[in-house]
């Protein structure tokens with residue numbers, strides 16, 4: 512299986528949605544909201560993708576300043592290709608495009624919560640999320 516990896520290669524919303532579905536991450540993303548899906552693909556500024564010929568089989572989709580923080584918003588590998596090193600390679604290539612002080616930050620899906628600790632991430636229990644529509648209190 513020869514997998515090629517590409518950085519900021521054009522990806523359509525349909526390719527992205529198809530990959531989310533085939534990886535199971537689609538269950539946790541608003542894949543039926545077309546505006547949202549097109550928006551996340553077109554407004555990400557670091558996307559590393561994995562391809563089996565013309566088939567998108569993996570993605571690490573990030574938003575970053577390249578210097579201090581990189582939010583890895585979606586990491587997904589097609590179900591038929593998981594646990595063969597593609598996820599780790601996508602993250603290593605993402606890291607290669609960041610400056611020396613830049614950290615990778617993400618929120619793990621429940622099914623992948625133990626994965627990140629195994630591959631080198633540290634857990635941070637001071638991570639906070641403001642849900643959409645939540646009001647900032649006094």
Ligand SMILES: CC(C)(COP(=O)(O)OP(=O)(O)OC[C@H]1O[C@@H](n2cnc3c(N)ncnc32)[C@H](O)[C@@H]1OP(=O)(O)O)[C@@H](O)C(=O)NCCC(=O)NCCS
Nearest residue numbers: 534536587588593594595596597598599619620622623626
């Ligand atoms: C989680 C995911 C991105 C990992 O990518 P991958 O290509 O399958 O993983 P890798 O081959 O790089 O795995 C590296 C190691 O982590 C382990 N691992 C993989 N998935 C794991 C999981 N869900 N939980 C715990 N460990 C996992 C593998 O066993 C492997 O260990 P090894 O090198 O000792 O064999 C991929 O399985 C996936 O897309 N899962 C469904 C969607 C999802 O949950 N994405 C994460 C959103 S935060």
